[in-house]
Amino acid sequence: MTGFDRHDISRRTLFKGAGALGAAAAAGAVSSKNTPVAFADPTAGSRAVSIAGTTLDTVGVPAATGPKSYRRLVAGPAWPLVVRGELATPKAGRDGRRTGLASIVQTTDVHIVDAESPVRAEFVHQYNGSAFRPHEKLGAAATINLVQRINDLASAPFSGRKFDCVVSTGDNTDNHEFVELGWFLTLFSGGTLAQSTGDLTRYEGVQVWGSELYWQPESAVNDLYKQKGFPQIPGLLASSIKPVTSPGLDTRWYSVFGNHDDSVQGTLPSGIGALDALYTGSIKPDLPLRQTEVAQIADAFDNRPADAARMLAAQAVSGPIRTITPDPRRRPFTPRQYIAEHFKDRYTGPGPVGHGFARDAAESGITYYSFEIAPGVVGISMDTTNHAGFTDGSIGQGQLDWMQRLFTRDRTTLFVAFSHHTSDTMELPIPDPERPLERRATGPQLIDFFHRFPNVIAWVNGHTHTNKITPHRGSTPAQSFWEINTASHIDFPQNARVIEVCDNADGTLSLFCTLIESAAPYSVDYSDHSVTGLGSMYREFSYNDTGYEAKRLGTSVDHNVELLLPKPF
Template identity: 55%
Template sequence: MPSYSRRQFVAGAAAVAAGLTLADSPYASAAARDRALATTAARAVRVAGTTLEQVATPTGPGPYVRLQAGPGWPLVVRTELAAGAAGRDDRRTALASFVQFTDLHLADTESPVRFEYLARYIDSAHRPHEALTVRGAASLVERVNSLPGGPYTGAPFSLVMATGDNTDNHELVELDWYLSVMSGGAITPSTGDLTRYEGVQNSGSADYWNPESPFQDSYKAAGFPQVPGFLSAAVRPFTATGLRTPWYTTVGNHDDSIEGTLPDLGLLNSLYTGDSKIEGVDSATAAQLADAIQHDPATAVLLLGKLLTGGGPVRHVTPDPRRAPFTPEQFAAAHLNPSYTGAGPYGHGFTQAAASSGKLYYTFPVAEGVLGISLDTTNRAGWADGSIGTAQLKWLESVLQTYSTHWYDTAGNVVRRGSQDQYVLIFSHHTSTTMGNTLPDPYHLFEARHTGGELVSLLQRYPNVLAWVNGHTHANRITPHAHAVAERSFWEINTASHVDFPQHARIIEVADNADGTLSLFTTLIESSAPYATDPADTSERGLAALYRELSYNDPYATPAAKLGGSPDHNTELLLTRPGS
């Protein structure tokens, strides 16, 4: 990507070029917010189509809350790792501009291997809007396609990176939907009998939202609407536009294990593709199974086997071999299918070697002089949280040394070697605080596993590491990883999912301020769906709007916890430039 000089400020903007500080947020009044938004607009090249302009905002008393377009979120400048000099906007040069997707969770809601009846114990087990995940992701793609580039540098996007949990239950059909959403093409978001919906939302059970029925289930008692034709519209064919920007994939735990939690040792393959779907169990059994899924995966598999032999209501669904779970090798190989090349690159980060070995970590160019490193932080032993194996950790360190002119050894001494120096951005699914799962990998039993804390320590030895970008938590959170030596500090940028509200993605821009500092601008975006909904509108745009609003009203979700605060939204993250 060529460098782009930031256009000149509008008249008078230079006086506020330093922007807002962390202490200015949250805003005590609407007037203060409006002043902050004015400053934000003055500093930006453009704000349209981002949360700098407007944000989905709840309105009305509920119990079912409608959404509307609310005021945008101003820029917050974070100076924990470096201070910015006045006038830097006029000197700024763009180094990179790209978009992060994360936790799309494209879900086969008709699959026999779903645990919807555990939603009251595990909120991700069932969502009232999950029949629309594929359409929601397609609407997010449309948003990215509508944007000409980053709001602060104006640089066009070099790529989109999806940081894991692209599928919900690592099924081949879900992977096909994900690849088709990203590359473009015809999609029928249904399995089994494609002429009808065969999931829990037409079961007549009061435990689920039955959208097409007047039956007063627990969701309708909380204000959920009746939407005639909702399920038939959700599973009808449509054509995804596909990204116009090259894209890459990072693997997540839901791309690797059963419901993102149970180890896939091939024991449930016949259940995946079979004709028996458990629709409900008694409270005691549900509590026992939920606890086992979260704490004892082996016991959970045994309990599931017992349930299928008479433990609760079992619905017969149409078998479908496309529901079979995929292996890491198949995951990589699918990305190499020419049908999914789209805007490229071929393989989207994965190579034939990855398809043969199942090693799903790799490097890729983010922009000229900026290297991306995609890690595989999943643990095939099960549980949702992650770690990395010794082989991958050693590979990572070798890559960092290859692209660094100097680094620090474990004693803090400077090591100088080589002439190739690139800025580095790390991408993974898990965060530094969700990489404590060091259970032995059943496929590499004698290989040690390493935590997020160990990874932070390693990254801090390499000054050219600017940021670690990740997902998994479904929450917006930006964390400074400070070090006593300023150039050894970096930012961790964690972005909310696109399945749970607030359904965000994030633009990230890297810029050189020509004053010994770098800026990382992070700007959240929403899908292209309208904010207002109409239960009678089951058009593509109408369904995408419902997808967002239903996610806000999910009774088991916690929107406030996932939203994050203003320091986690639209930010300028300052760093000391390595070697300065």
């Protein structure tokens, strides 16, 4: 999502049943007969093979005090395991019978940002906080720490099954530039990169412009962020553009398409000539002189993306502007080019070649595919973006027909669907320019579609930057499934999620979902500009960002959970 989208305690010290039931009730997780169907399990540590390195062990939380309203992060209480039985009743003794069928790591909304790009409108962050983030220049270092965490864990906490795959559910780039895509692919597959464009010897973006609107980390300007307590850190921006090396994932990984991978700032449609020309040029729009103009552009981003594109292009001519160093690597990619880049040898990493996309997809433009996660468990990568722009999504009839053929052909196969958008952010069924005559379905319609197929057990997504898990009950128990929405890697709490599919050998399945954080420490000295130090500061700054929204954390029923559902066959 993002861009201009609208939307020290022992691990044994877990919530007891009564406290968690209160949280579950608040989330609507109590049956009509007032029988608890969601409860915290204080035995999570003993039920798991290992909880080290997960939020079942410890979680980063803000310190009690700090300068002004700024807070550093410290190790806080673990998030408990909450057992959720809305769709099936948990049965005693299932741990002794449990067999791990599949083990998946979901990353989402990594948003690798070219923070010096001319085609950004950071000044509207007064209206949408995600238009500018004080930590965005440290994204490469932070993602290396995420990759390291996944590699260090290597296997799932409850089944102990080695990770079968990693799936990144969209918004892998922020502004669909070739240079951002190259950085993302290098971070996940391994290699060296420098998160810098234009003049590679110096940072040229808004954080050195002297404006009080943005955090100026290397100067004494009393900007909006320092007024909140943000520190002054000499050399931070210089460190942010230095080359860093990613080990790459040890596990095969798959790429899902998101709205930021398709449009300007995840909102504005591509193909508007004057705007596309800005990408590689030397002109960057500056803060408009009148606040009314800022408000108009912000409103256009939300409601009239094509108008916003024209407004930015016009400002590049009339001003105010800044002159920066041009860079051809900033050119925007098309969906077909996005796919083609995944097939380059230097991005193969642990595989598979193409990271899920079909070999002919760069020609056909088919941005969805299926893949085997493990024997008997298949993943479906959907494309829910609409190439007309806007942040909301929908899904084309062609994808629905394709999925129906898969689901009905393999009735004894379990399916896990992946997409960028959630069921409640798919409200854009307008024609897609790529296929203007094709009918497009909304989120509720996709839910109804999945209900037709008992072997669809989960729908995993991102986009909202929020932890939220929703049961979708079908007309029969077997036609039910879980929707698993996970927070982003760019906005706090910066979680990824381990998802385990387990057969309880009692007519039920358990989906264990465990949130993880990056391997960076919760706090470092501000002089530590190593990859680890920069990754730590990235998370700390994201918590203190003026655009931080506490609701993104979710509640206990959205964190570490065991999701029960009937085995469909």
